[in-house]
Amino acid sequence: MxxxxxxxxxxxxxxxxxxxxxxxxxxxxxxxxxxxxxxxxxxxxxxxxxxxxxxxxxxxxxxxxxxxxxxxRIDESINFKKGALGAFITTSMGNFFLSVSIGQVNINEKSIMIISPQSPIGALLIGKMVEDKFSFRGKEAEILAIE
Structure with a gap:
């Protein structure tokens, strides 16, 4: 992916x-x-x-x-343990790819938000690990997977 x-x-x-x-x-x-x-x-x-x-x-x-x-500079072969530039992160709120800000796209029938690490939610995801929880706009979410 x-x-x-x-x-x-x-x-x-x-x-x-x-x-x-x-x-x-x-x-x-x-x-x-x-x-x-x-x-x-x-x-x-x-x-x-x-x-x-x-x-x-x-x-x-x-x-x-x-x-x-x-x-x-994104190395596609790295499987991240924490949120970082180039990480594909699945959360209970949706799927996120930390790259540059593009917005929501549909790829392989998956809805994915392509966001910058400097965006509000991108900044929250940096450094987070699987099972970490975070709050965004008053909603609690959990990190389910990181690639």
């Missing part, structure tokens, strides 16, 4: 990087393509907005690239 999850996250991040790169290039082309009109302010405003869009997509691309590097 873990190798399937790691591959899913990598593919998701690769697609997000490509989308950001495409949007960044489109914004740059748009900014470069603005022709100077008699209304100079309109030209400058459109160009500035194109550059702002490009910068926003550039930040998204670089953030996603850093997340991809983090996922590359």
């Amino acid at each position: 873990k190798s399937t999850l790691v591959q899913y996250v990598k593919t998701y991040l690769d697609q997000r990087m490509q989308t950001s790169l495409d949007a960044m290039n489109a914004a740059q082309e748009s900014a470069n393509g603005e022709s100077k009109s008699s209304a100079g302010d309109k030209y400058e405003t459109s160009r500035a907005m194109g550059h702002l869009d490009r910068d926003m997509h550039s930040r998204m691309y670089h953030q996603t690239r850093e997340e991809r590097k983090l996922v590359e």
